[in-house]
Amino acid sequence: MSKFKYYQSSLLSTDWKSGISVFLVALPLCLGIALASGAPLFSGLLSGIVAGIVVSVLSGSEISVSGPAAGLTVIVATAIKDLGSYQGFLVAVILAGIIQIGLGYLKAGKFSAYFPESVIKGMLVAIGIVIILKQIPHALGDDQDYEGEFEFEQVADHQNTITELIRSFIDFNDGAVIISFACLALLILWDYASKKNITFFKVFPSALAAVALGVTINEMYAVFKPEYFLGNSPAHMVSMPVFKNFQDFTNVLLLPDFSFLKNPHIYTVALTLAIVASLESLLSLEAGDSIDPQKRISSSDKELIAQGVGNTIAGFLGGLPVTSVVVRTSANVYAGAKTRMSSIVHGILLLASVVLIPALMNRIPLSALAAILLMVGYKLANPLVFKRVYKEGYDQYIPFAITIIVIIFKDLLFGIFIGTFVGLLFVVFTNFQSVISVIRDGNNVLIKFNKDVSFLNKHRMKQILMGLKEGDEVLVDGSRANFIDHDIFTLLYTFKNSSKNKGIEMVFKKVNRKIQGDINQYHAEVESH
Structure with a gap:
């Protein structure tokens, strides 16, 4: 037609x-x-x-x-x-x-x-x-x-x-x-x-x-x-x-x-x-x-x-x-x-x-x-x-x-902007919750990065690491993250070096940054020279 x-x-x-x-x-x-x-x-x-x-x-x-x-x-x-x-x-x-x-x-x-x-x-x-x-x-x-x-x-x-x-x-x-x-x-x-x-x-x-x-x-x-x-x-x-x-x-x-x-x-x-x-x-x-x-x-x-x-x-x-x-x-x-x-x-x-x-x-x-x-x-x-x-x-x-x-008690545009701002807050909150997932089976713990990890997820990462117990065997899987922020990388590296003293076994899979490389081969002393 x-x-x-x-x-x-x-x-x-x-x-x-x-x-x-x-x-x-x-x-x-x-x-x-x-x-x-x-x-x-x-x-x-x-x-x-x-x-x-x-x-x-x-x-x-x-x-x-x-x-x-x-x-x-x-x-x-x-x-x-x-x-x-x-x-x-x-x-x-x-x-x-x-x-x-x-x-x-x-x-x-x-x-x-x-x-x-x-x-x-x-x-x-x-x-x-x-x-x-x-x-x-x-x-x-x-x-x-x-x-x-x-x-x-x-x-x-x-x-x-x-x-x-x-x-x-x-x-x-x-x-x-x-x-x-x-x-x-x-x-x-x-x-x-x-x-x-x-x-x-x-x-x-x-x-x-x-x-x-x-x-x-x-x-x-x-x-x-x-x-x-x-x-x-x-x-x-x-x-x-x-x-x-x-x-x-x-x-x-x-x-x-x-x-x-x-x-x-x-x-x-x-x-x-x-x-x-x-x-x-x-x-x-x-x-x-x-x-x-x-x-x-x-x-x-x-x-x-x-x-x-x-x-x-x-x-x-x-x-x-x-x-x-x-x-x-x-x-x-x-x-x-x-x-x-x-x-x-x-x-x-x-x-x-x-x-x-x-x-x-x-x-x-x-x-x-x-x-x-x-x-x-x-x-x-x-x-x-x-x-x-x-x-x-x-x-x-x-x-x-x-x-x-x-909108009812103010006007249309102000209501739209406030509503959108609140909606964005929920997006940010949801994003924080979904970036890192944790699965525990007894003493076996999987920490998985579901997407890129930024410094905004630092507090969440700290909470997860603080929750680990003596005798835990932990796998940190970063294979889905194309980018891992420097702050997150440093936090994991520091915890890795002290984990044996706490009786925690840490294994890292594809946790790396372009500059520092794989966390398993990285040494902070090399970076300082």
Whole structure:
């Protein structure tokens, strides 16, 4: 089958549905992240469109979905404030894109392979938990915080995730609660019916059905229960800019001000954006591969180039920087996406909604979209994942758990780095334990070097030698070690010379160094001449 037919078949069978689902998730996130960044609302939508159409075509992954990222909001907001110009900031976005393209051609994407699987699993679960914690307030009608906020400490209102939850339960909105509960119940029943292979529920997108239900209930409020109606408060609704004519559209387009190339600070901002955006994209790529039902391996270098091209174009058009995003990618996978056509559909729908039906989009309650995101969050943080990782052993579960905790109570990148550091500690510890093995059978003792022995294993070697007893016959086998550190060699040589006085017989097999030679022929006095 040709590529064209493959993508056509995938589009017609499943990807059009998953594209709609991702579009409904991405729409409020694009607007919310732009709002949090101190940028024009339209800039978030522009980035979503560029990421959906351009980045998806060039991406190294079939299921990754890109767009403006919550992880960049603080960097973007600070940069706009420090530069004093959004149009100046756009120059930094363009430069960041060029840097990413260079990183892709330099094969820097290989660094994504150095994040442990336990940490990637922890990241996915943590993001699922954060989605649930952050969407509960929206489901309850507390829409004071922007969609797409993921930090524990909320800078805007000096709250945090926990205090925000408490506030939401105390001061909830009855109309929003009914909508979110109805939509959530529909999604659960829809998922159940789809698994039972009932054709209609498999074919029609559940997210679209939930949004239609949410809009219908809210419109019924306007007629039968006006005090519950959410449409008279833009805070509770999707809030897209509405353009009456082409002139209105062109008026909101902001072009980069290249005079800022003379400002040295622009290059610091560009480098920061490039590094952080690249890291987030690579992490999202790894996360996407881990939940891809087809278990495909994505090209990280190709992804960096795609992100770079996307950021360069977004900067020229007036959009926010983009990255591959775990939330949208997860929503894409769980909606049944098979290929990149799903992400392209989501980009086209974003464009169509801006140009053709912005007023209709503004009739969608955020509580209905919160129900969709709550389902995505649950699928990411499914309790079965905890059980599976726990069975893999403490060396997997501890980095997994620490990654979750740090991401929830701090942020994504910090959690990844801490989790990876803890994972590396387990690697080092395990390596220490496995380098030297000891087998005792009565007075017969085998000390075996299973791999190269470094000075880091000196303490372990000392413990083994201290544990030998009078009358022991010891064979030290170094045949598997291509390298034996000088400190280990000297320690064994010293113990060898004193072993007979302790009543211990020592035999050495292929314990040697290039300079000193075989330990059986080595004499320290010769080395000193």
